[in-house]
């Protein structure tokens with residue numbers, strides 16, 4: 001994560017970053033979580049910490065307002081949850097998804113490791129699972145054309161969708177649909 005990204009999170013009081021980092025205000029000697037609603041400090045007066053322990057060791061006191069001393073220190077878990085939410089909202093837009101995940105400031109490989117520790121599969125496997133589940137739903141419950149299904153679950157072409165589906169299911173999408181009459 002870049003300092004700029006952390007700073008933007010502070011300005012937005014973004015609770016999604018709580019536990020991932022803390023910021024401290026040099027002029028007050030207090031450290032906060034990103035979602036703290038206290039008046040935004042000046043950019044030049046703040047510094048960032050990965051956890052509240054580091055902030056305390058650097059001589060800062062926890063904020064009474066956001067109780068930055070109480071938050072669980074589980075940054076890895078939170079990164080994994082954050083990525084999981086992104087996948088769930090963006091799995092049908094692959095380009096946007098990888099852009100968002102890259103924008104998180106942790107290498108893709110590191111994210112894959114963190115995610116796998118938490119959920120037992122890579123982000124790609126998870127996104128594929130969501131795509132497949134959604135495609136199966138469309139095939140069984142709607143009469144959408146297969147090409148439209150392919151696009152709506154995030155594939156750029158019908159052939160890419162067929163390859164993916166056959167690999168996962170062992171049969172083609174049309175065979176799958178035939179074997180599950182509405």
Ligand SMILES: [Zn+2]
Nearest residue numbers: 032036063066
């Ligand atoms: Zn605070």
